[in-house]
Amino acid sequence: MDFLNFIDFKITDIIDIILVAVLLYYIYKLVRGSVAINIFIGIVIVWAFWKLTELLDMKMISSMVGGFMQVGLIALIIVFQQEIRKFLLMIGSTNFANKRNFIKHFKFLRQEGLSTDANIDAIVRACEKMASTRTGAIIVLERNNSLDFVKSSGDTMNAEVNLPILESIFYKNSPLHDGATVIKDNHIVATRVILPITNERKIPLRFGLRHRAAVGITEKTDALALVVSEETGDISYIKNGEFVIYNDLTELAETIKQDLI
Secondary structure (H helix, E strand, O other), rough: OOOHHHOOOOOHHHHHHHHHHHHHHHHHHOOOOOOOOHHHHHHHHOOOOOOOOHHHHHOOOHHHHHHHHHHHHHHHHOOOHHHHHHHHHHHHOOOOOOHHHHHOOOOOOOOOOOOOOHHHHHHHHHHHHHOOOOOOOEEEEEEOOHHHHHHOOOEEEEEEHHHHHHHHHHHOOOOOOOOOEEEOOOOOEEEEEOOOOOOOOOOOOOOOOOHHHHHHHHOOOOOEEEEEOOOOEEEEEEOOOOOOOOOHHHHHHHHHHHHOO
């Protein structure tokens, strides 16, 4: 039977399957934790149904679903514009000249995001203390997407994350307090960083440039951001360009740890 010919595997078929698996993995990683994940799952289901109808030679339903998939391509580009931007940014920011960085992007079994030793509790406590004195701050946690394109706008630093250092950076009379601080692998790697500002109009007017900058960087990359409001002393946690709701600081710390896994 012709439809059983797929059992005859070739080396190119194996390579094809691996490449598709890699592509689907990175697409899933980009949309995970956002509303787009449901759309992604729906597309995968429709595509699998389309291929099944083709395999069973069900021409009418296959042509209908196939036409929907082709016409819907433009709509998908519009829906996934933020995720497509992140994907292209991830590819463009990969340093292929650096073998270590290149291999890191294709190491499936590694733990994503910050090191598990990242002192999230110290970061949250620092935000709590700064909130009590209404000291404005913006902290960006780098994950898989490189933030070199924004880190270059600030001052390079290599200091292990701890409460006193974070407080001293954002102290109002400190020369480093203006701008964002970037943390990677439990180290403060840059201060006074200038972040891209979002053009999103749905953000309430009570949020200022710090919040709009946090939304901007989390829209364009998979980074996480914490913002301490200078006006209200509120602590905002932003992921995928959206404000994440939490009940208390303990829940906030646990949420960040889960998002970094």
